[in-house]
Amino acid sequence: MHPKHSASAPWEKAASHPAESKYLLTRLPNTFAKAFIPPLIKAIIPNLNNRSKNTMPLKIAQIGSDGHQNMVLDGIAHIPGAQLIACAKGHPDDTLAKVKAHAAFTAHTRLYDDHRHMLDTEEIDLVSICRPYSLNAEASIAAANRGIDIVSEKPVATTLKDLDALEKAVKNSGIRLTAMFGLRLSPAFRAAHQAVQDGLIGEPILATAQKSYRFGTRPDFFKQRETYGGTIPWVAIHAVDYTRWTTGREYTQVAALHGNLAHPDYPGCEDHGGMLFRLSNGGTAMINLDYLLPSTAPTHGDDRLRIAGSEGVIEVIDDRTHLIRSGAEPRDLPLPLEENFLVNLHGERTGTAPHIIGPDEAIKVTRLCLQAREAADTGNVLTL
Numbered sequence: 602m603h604p605k606h607s608a609s610a611p612w613e614k615a616a617s618h619p620a621e622s623k624y625l626l627t628r629l630p631n632t633f634a635k636a637f638i639p640p641l642i643k644a645i646i647p648n649l650n651n652r653s654k655n656t657m658p659l660k661i662a663q664i665g666s667d668g669h670q671n672m673v674l675d676g677i678a679h680i681p682g683a684q685l686i687a688c689a690k691g692h693p694d695d696t697l698a699k700v701k702a703h704a705a706f707t708a709h710t711r712l713y714d715d716h717r718h719m720l721d722t723e724e725i726d727l728v729s730i731c732r733p734y735s736l737n738a739e740a741s742i743a744a745a746n747r748g749i750d751i752v753s754e755k756p757v758a759t760t761l762k763d764l765d766a767l768e769k770a771v772k773n774s775g776i777r778l779t780a781m782f783g784l785r786l787s788p789a790f791r792a793a794h795q796a797v798q799d800g801l802i803g804e805p806i807l808a809t810a811q812k813s814y815r816f817g818t819r820p821d822f823f824k825q826r827e828t829y830g831g832t833i834p835w836v837a838i839h840a841v842d843y844t845r846w847t848t849g850r851e852y853t854q855v856a857a858l859h860g861n862l863a864h865p866d867y868p869g870c871e872d873h874g875g876m877l878f879r880l881s882n883g884g885t886a887m888i889n890l891d892y893l894l895p896s897t898a899p900t901h902g903d904d905r906l907r908i909a910g911s912e913g914v915i916e917v918i919d920d921r922t923h924l925i926r927s928g929a930e931p932r933d934l935p936l937p938l939e940e941n942f943l944v945n946l947h948g949e950r951t952g953t954a955p956h957i958i959g960p961d962e963a964i965k966v967t968r969l970c971l972q973a974r975e976a977a978d979t980g981n982v983l984t985l
Contacts, residue, residue, distance in 0.1 A: 659683040659947065660726045664716045664740050665691020666699040667820065668731030668754035669781045676943025677705040683947075684709070687723045689716035691732035691740075716740055725749050733822040734830045738763035741778065745770040750777040752946065755838050756967045759830030764971065768964050779946060779956060780963035782842045784904060786945060788936035792922040793906060793915050794847045796934060801926055803912030805848040808886040810840040811905040816864060816872065816892040825869040832871040833859060833977065834970040837890040839904070841876070841973065842966045844886050848908060852886065852969060852985050854879040857977035863893060876973050 659682055663670055677683045685705045688697055690713070700706055713719035720728070720743055730740045731754045738758035741751050745767070757780050758764035771778045784790050797805055814836060822828035829835065845852060859874030861867065872893060878886040894903055906917040913926035922934040948954035969985060976983045 662728045663688035665732035670731045672942040673729040674705040676941040687711040689713035689719040742770045745774045755780045756834035802910030806884040807909040810888045812840045813903040823870045833974045851881040852878040856982045859977040
């Protein structure tokens with residue numbers, strides 16, 4: 602045998618043995634396909650999908666204007682193809698003035714009196730819901746049942762019954778629900794979160810958080826618990842969320858107190874309160890809330906967080922993140938760039954990065970706050 606045939610390749614064998622040519626000519630393409638095409642497809646298809654998602658129009662609708670709708674509206678200009686195609690009143694007296702005044706509202710944005718009519722009529726990818734808080738769950742359930750992804754004002758529900766119904770609708774439909782926990786995107790809180798995850802304070806042991814606001818002028822639906830929902834689910838929910846997220850620990854028990862001493866015209870709106878949580882590692886978290894910030898305060902809100910760990914302390918105050926660590930000089934940590942909420946969510950939709958709020962967290966954090974409200978109402982210590 603000629604030396605070149607001593608270790609012949611399939612195509613060489615076919616050339617030397619014509620009788621086998623027909624078999625190998627049919628086998629060779631299949632062999633090549635099995636060896637090379639699957640990895641090629643695996644590499645190309647995700648990129649094509651991401652490119653498609655990045656360039657496809659993102660059709661956004663807005664329901665209501667009682668909340669932080671700008672968290673969504675502000676991001677529209679930063680996403681190619683995103684547009685506010687429609688908006689609907691959150692309640693009969695809603696003028697939608699804040700939405701109409703926003704740059705995202707255009708001559709092509711269609712107006713509706715009834716959000717259900719809008720959901721049935723328009724082809725919507727994502728809906729932002731900012732109704733009086735007791736009404737948010739109904740609109741979210743309606744959107745979920747129509748297969749529309751949701752950004753909801755918090756709390757996503759004001760009763761456990763509504764929350765259970767919303768959770769069921771989300772699971773059955775497979776849509777994405779997130780809530781407007783905007784402080785997770787605050788550079789100072791993100792820096793604190795990263796520092797704890799990096800082990801810079803060791804094991805988180807004691808967390809102390811504050812949510813303090815000016816009372817200012819509040820709408821009439823704040824006057825009754827049935828329409829407002831309570832200050833723990835509306836205000837303190839931010840601190841309940843960012844404390845849990847920053848420490849990386851779950852809550853296992855809660856005790857709480859709340860009341861109204863300075864705003865008698867709003868009996869359904871607690872103007873102060875405090876919660877005591879046990880952490881899953883045996884540590885403690887204390888969260889206080891108030892509507893007692895004077896009108897002369899330099900900012901509308903005063904958000905703070907201090908976490909003492911086994912090896913150091915991290916503190917968020919005045920938009921700074923301060924670290925005191927064993928064996929090192931105290932210092933302010935560098936802050937990441939600020940990121941828009943909608944842009945962050947769109948990163949998950951396009952497969953480029955996960956959303957900063959996990960798929961089940963809007964429901965979970967709301968449930969924690971409703972349980973904390975129950976603890977305050979009843980005086981009981983609740984297991985979570």
